[in-house]
Amino acid sequence: MSINIENLTHVYNRGLSYETVALNNVSFTINDGEFVGIIGHTGSGKSTLIQHLNGILKPDSGRVVINGIDLGSKETNMAEMRRKVGLVFQYPEYQLFEDTVAGDIAFGPGNLGLSPEETEERVRNAMRLVSLPYESYAERSPFDLSGGQKRRVAIAGVIAMNPEILILDEPTAGLDPRAHREIVNMLTNLHKNSNITIILVSHNMEDMAEIADRLIVMHKGEIFAQGAPEEVYYERNRLLEIGLDVPQPMMFMSMLEKRGIDSHRSILTIDEAADEAERILRGKI
Amino acid sequence: MENIIQIRDVTFDYHRNSEDEVTIRALNHVSLDIEKGSFTAVIGVNGSGKSTLAKHLNGLVLPTEGEVVVCGFNTKDNETLWEVRRKVGMVFQNPDNQMVSAVVEDDVAFGPENLGIPPQEIRARVDMALQSVGMYDFRKKAPHMLSGGQKQRVAIAGVVAMLPECIVFDEPTAMLDPRGRKEVLDIIHKLNKEDGKTIVLITHFMDEVVDADKVVVMDNGHIIMEGKPKEIFVRNEELHKAGLDVPFAAELGSRLRKRGIEIPDNIIFMEELADYIAENAGSAKNL
Numbered sequence: 001m002s003i004n005i006e007n008l009t010h011v012y013n014r015g016l017s018y019e020t021v022a023l024n025n026v027s028f029t030i031n032d033g034e035f036v037g038i039i040g041h042t043g044s045g046k047s048t049l050i051q052h053l054n055g056i057l058k059p060d061s062g063r064v065v066i067n068g069i070d071l072g073s074k075e076t077n078m079a080e081m082r083r084k085v086g087l088v089f090q091y092p093e094y095q096l097f098e099d100t101v102a103g104d105i106a107f108g109p110g111n112l113g114l115s116p117e118e119t120e121e122r123v124r125n126a127m128r129l130v131s132l133p134y135e136s137y138a139e140r141s142p143f144d145l146s147g148g149q150k151r152r153v154a155i156a157g158v159i160a161m162n163p164e165i166l167i168l169d170e171p172t173a174g175l176d177p178r179a180h181r182e183i184v185n186m187l188t189n190l191h192k193n194s195n196i197t198i199i200l201v202s203h204n205m206e207d208m209a210e211i212a213d214r215l216i217v218m219h220k221g222e223i224f225a226q227g228a229p230e231e232v233y234y235e236r237n238r239l240l241e242i243g244l245d246v247p248q249p250m251m252f253m254s255m256l257e258k259r260g261i262d263s264h265r266s267i268l269t270i271d272e273a274a275d276e277a278e279r280i281l282r283g284k285i
Numbered sequence: 286m287e288n289i290i291q292i293r294d295v296t297f298d299y300h301r302n303s304e305d306e307v308t309i310r311a312l313n314h315v316s317l318d319i320e321k322g323s324f325t326a327v328i329g330v331n332g333s334g335k336s337t338l339a340k341h342l343n344g345l346v347l348p349t350e351g352e353v354v355v356c357g358f359n360t361k362d363n364e365t366l367w368e369v370r371r372k373v374g375m376v377f378q379n380p381d382n383q384m385v386s387a388v389v390e391d392d393v394a395f396g397p398e399n400l401g402i403p404p405q406e407i408r409a410r411v412d413m414a415l416q417s418v419g420m421y422d423f424r425k426k427a428p429h430m431l432s433g434g435q436k437q438r439v440a441i442a443g444v445v446a447m448l449p450e451c452i453v454f455d456e457p458t459a460m461l462d463p464r465g466r467k468e469v470l471d472i473i474h475k476l477n478k479e480d481g482k483t484i485v486l487i488t489h490f491m492d493e494v495v496d497a498d499k500v501v502v503m504d505n506g507h508i509i510m511e512g513k514p515k516e517i518f519v520r521n522e523e524l525h526k527a528g529l530d531v532p533f534a535a536e537l538g539s540r541l542r543k544r545g546i547e548i549p550d551n552i553i554f555m556e557e558l559a560d561y562i563a564e565n566a567g568s569a570k571n572l
Contacts, residue, residue, distance in 0.1 A: 042464075180489075243463075261562070
């Protein structure tokens with residue numbers, strides 16, 4: 001499903017002394033099946049933006065159009081749109097409540113009035129997509145799982161609604177390195193094995209460099225930069241100026257540059273950094 | 286050097302719930318000394334025992350076996366437990382769970398007030414504590430109007446106002462954005478370097494660990510490694526096995542060594558590795 005944001009503006013506490021313009025005339029397009037990363041500081045407008053994508057918030061002006069359907073139009077079936085746009089909030093595992101993993105994931109589809117067979121099919125499929133084998137995990141209590149596994153159960157619950165757009169807000173926050181890796185791999189596989197459009201909000205620049213097709217950088221309610229990760233991070237000084245990080249391999253290349261080593265600039269992963277360091281050390285410049 | 290905290294052969298067992306007969310061993314014969322004025326970082330995956338260890342340091346949790354001695358006081362001794370709690374302060378992950386008042390300075394005063402300290406002295410301590418975390422200008426604000434990093438700094442001020450000798454931080458940056466993380470880390474280092482506080486930092490972020498005096502690695506209730514960051518991060522395969530990462534420069538160095546290029550294995554800072562590569566450009570030494 002594609003998303004068109006046209007001149008979107010959102011103001012909190014309009015008319016009050018602490019009025020805040022959270023989004024200021026923002027426009028962009030996300031294509032069907034794309035994996036888009038959104039980065040920016042707390043307060044940059046990221047959360048306000050994603051809450052517009054399934055109609056939790058309404059624009060003060062501008063339009064949010066999903067697959068040609070304007071979310072602001074009175075004729076739009078919002079229940080239907082919310083089913084198509086799945087939103088995974090921060091720390092989603094706090095929302096787990098059922099006795100079994102399968103029961104928790106089945107809760108959403110069960111409420112859609114699907115048959116038990118259809119619901120089970122949805123649960124199996126969702127568990128496959130988050131790499132939790134049905135046979136081993138379906139009957140376990142979600143509360144006995146590790147942090148990363150719990151979080152994947154919560155994400156599976158959203159996937160089981162068959163969304164065409166999946167939005168995740170900081171899905172790796174607070175996880176240890178192992179659980180963090182599980183989530184990143186899960187997202188990579190989900191992108192590969194489904195045609196869901198994925199929007200990831202994260203502060204982790206290394207993850208973004210690794211998995212996003214395109215990045216949107218938000219700053220003070222506006223789009224500060226957008227493009228492929230190598231294009232966005234290429235302008236690392238601009239990002240550093242507004243206090244954002246760049247991926248560590250990129251940071252490292254900039255340290256080499258300061259030492260007079262002119263290096264290939266679009267180095268995003270540690271493997272690319274190793275190639276580049278090897279090339280420099282072996283003198284093949 | 287004097288040890289401010291001694292952990293001697295501590296084992297901690299607990300029951301998952303009241304009906305459950307089976308005990309779970311969170312700490313398994315752990316011994317560790319914390320030197321006065323030092324900066325100790327504790328790493329390990331979730332469930333490795335880090336937080337349980339932290340809660341032993343000021344008697345929030347008492348050992349099933351073994352003992353913890355803080356400034357000469359055994360945490361099992363009920364009579365001196367308050368003394369222990371005053372010496373060792375704790376800062377937790379979520380600042381929202383640590384706020385008790387509607388005004389920043391009242392929140393910071395909460396601890397000293399409970400110690401029965403005279404009002405003028407409390408005033409002085411609150412001002413000192415807020416200044417030491419760079420939040421003095423926010424003293425009249427409401428905590429909910431602050432950013433995550435600012436809230437966490439207020440929580441730290443609340444502990445500083447108790448004048449502890451040691452502060453234990455249990456994943457203090459896990460819920461913060463990069464700017465908030467940096468603010469909080471800068472404060473932690475300042476408390477150590479300028480104010481001489483003993484610091485114990487539990488974290489999942491390996492780049493928060495490279496500046497520590499000592500790194501303790503926990504796995505499955507055991508301490509599996511203990512040493513200076515440079516000694517720990519060369520052992521990257523063992524760390525990966527324990528589910529942990531190593532800092533970027535250590536990882537890159539190890540990958541280059543695997544390609545047959547000599548890189549000194551004590552390099553853990555990016556700046557050091559950049560220096561080494563710049564100095565040796567075009568003259569790679571093969572292993």
